[in-house]
Amino acid sequence: MAFGDVATRVREARWWPFTAAVVMATLTFPFRTARWHYLLRQDGATLGLIPLWHATAIGFMANNLLPARAGEFARAYAARHLTGVRFSTAFASIAVERVMDGIVLVALLGLGTAAGGLGGETAIGSVTLARVAMVALGLFGTMLVAALLMVHWPGPALRLARRVFNRTLPARMANRLVEFLEGLLSGLDALRSGRRLALVTVWSVVIWSTGASSFWLGFRAFDMGVPWTGALILQSLVAFGVAIPSSPGFFGPFEAVTRATLALYAVPVATAVSYAVAYHLAVFIPISALGLLSLSRAHLHMGELRGGAVRR
Numbered sequence: 197m198a199f200g201d202v203a204t205r206v207r208e209a210r211w212w213p214f215t216a217a218v219v220m221a222t223l224t225f226p227f228r229t230a231r232w233h234y235l236l237r238q239d240g241a242t243l244g245l246i247p248l249w250h251a252t253a254i255g256f257m258a259n260n261l262l263p264a265r266a267g268e269f270a271r272a273y274a275a276r277h278l279t280g281v282r283f284s285t286a287f288a289s290i291a292v293e294r295v296m297d298g299i300v301l302v303a304l305l306g307l308g309t310a311a312g313g314l315g316g317e318t319a320i321g322s323v324t325l326a327r328v329a330m331v332a333l334g335l336f337g338t339m340l341v342a343a344l345l346m347v348h349w350p351g352p353a354l355r356l357a358r359r360v361f362n363r364t365l366p367a368r369m370a371n372r373l374v375e376f377l378e379g380l381l382s383g384l385d386a387l388r389s390g391r392r393l394a395l396v397t398v399w400s401v402v403i404w405s406t407g408a409s410s411f412w413l414g415f416r417a418f419d420m421g422v423p424w425t426g427a428l429i430l431q432s433l434v435a436f437g438v439a440i441p442s443s444p445g446f447f448g449p450f451e452a453v454t455r456a457t458l459a460l461y462a463v464p465v466a467t468a469v470s471y472a473v474a475y476h477l478a479v480f481i482p483i484s485a486l487g488l489l490s491l492s493r494a495h496l497h498m499g500e501l502r503g504g505a506v507r508r
Contacts, residue, residue: 257487
């Protein structure tokens with residue numbers, strides 16, 4: 197498909213719903229900060245929203261500009277620098293976020309499929325929607341159960357880890373690994389509290405409902421006539437499709453999944469590709485700029501984000 201065709205369709209898009217789509221997509225990042233506020237604590241006290249916002253913006257900026265989802269490590273590293281929380285604790289809390297994201301996305305995928313009149317046998321490429329949902333639910337459900345078991349019965353896990361590490365590693369390295377594991381368990385602390393877990397779940401629904409609204413507004417901008425249920429399905433499939441570490445900003449996988457999903461609604465290839473490219477670039481810019489601003493205010497550098505997490 198020629199670049200000129202994409203450019204023409206982008207110029208013809210309606211600006212107000214497209215601008216609203218970008219605003220809604222960008223809003224998901226402060227909402228993520230609010231959710232992280234309930235997940236992450238230091239010595240029993242919640243951390244400030246401003247430093248957590250800077251760490252969030254830095255992390256998602258790094259995901260856009262660095263390969264292999266390096267932003268997850270960069271975010272934990274920035275949180276350690278800005279709040280003093282352990283790197284392992286911050287990273288574990290981010291892992292809990294991802295598990296909650298996965299479970300909510302499976303639910304929204306199921307809602308979009310059922311309400312949209314599509315059957316589970318509907319296929320995107322060679323994979324059915326039902327199989328995507330079952331694999332994702334099995335993976336994230338297993339991870340959630342394992343985390344709940346570890347956080348409610350940490351003693352056996354720590355004793356086993358100490359025994360294995362002490363028998364197989366030098367004492368200094370064994371002690372550091374045990375400390376790292378203790379930090380991970382601290383990052384799962386929100387799972388001990390029914391209230392905090394409920395709040396994290398509510399914020400997860402808010403985040404992904406806002407994201408789906410952004411996709412739907414993008415549909416309106418390009419006059420595609422795809423229903424709101426299509427936004428739920430597209431968002432879930434895109435999120436699962438870019439979960440595997442890939443290129444900076446997930447360029448390529450995002451467009452491929454969008455094109456394949458919109459084919460379910462008979463959207464012409466040229467329109468689908470134009471929408472995917474324009475939407476992806478437009479939502480890529482604000483969080484990247486905000487992240488670079490937060491990076492400057494935190495007195496950090498990109499080189500530190502690449503290597504700092506490994507050193508911790």
